Amino acid sequence: GAVVSQHPSWVICKSGTSVKIECRSLDFQATTMFWYRQFPKQSLMLMATSNEGSKATYEQGVEKDKFLINHASLTLSTLTVTSAHPEDSSFYICSASRTRLAGGETQYFGPGTRLLVL
């Protein structure tokens, strides 16, 4: 159990376009989902925390108008990179956990989406 999928796995787009990435928990209900960004040979940087039915909480320095997050159901969260530019090229990873309580619930990660903006 605890499988998380992401779609698409790869996306190449032109500068100025918007890209939507989906994150789904396949066999459990995820009250909380997280979006991370990872540059080559670096650690994961948390971008935002997404709770079902409410607005996402963004980390300091992350533009909420640039990275739109929607968590419409207990199994789906989406990240939209609006007006993408080459500096947005990165590896985007989502994770999901079962509860929003402070119980150290395990986060299960999706396979990631590699975005290349030309």
Next chain:
Amino acid sequence: AQKVTQAQTEISVVEKEDVTLDCVYETRDTTYYLFWYKQPPSGELVFLIRRNSFDEQNEISGRYSWNFQKSTSSFNFTITASQVVDSAVYFCALSERGAGGGNKLTFGTGTQLKVEL
């Protein structure tokens, strides 16, 4: 603020050697959780273990073992008889209560393990 330090950037071993990956953490919380994740070249993070701050028992799972020492704020990971398939980046992480609810993970910088024949 919470912090996780993985001082070893890269480790290379020969297959069948034992290898220990170090993790040192800082937190003011009395209740916290520690995690290890494996990231193979494919990119997907694979969950390996979760340990809460009240449980200092060492754990063994097959060739993997973990040593939690609260006195030194360390949570080290040992792979016994390493195999080529163990080659990956390993991340240690510490949980804290996030502003958005749920546990927010603070990751270390990762240790790249290369196991060669």
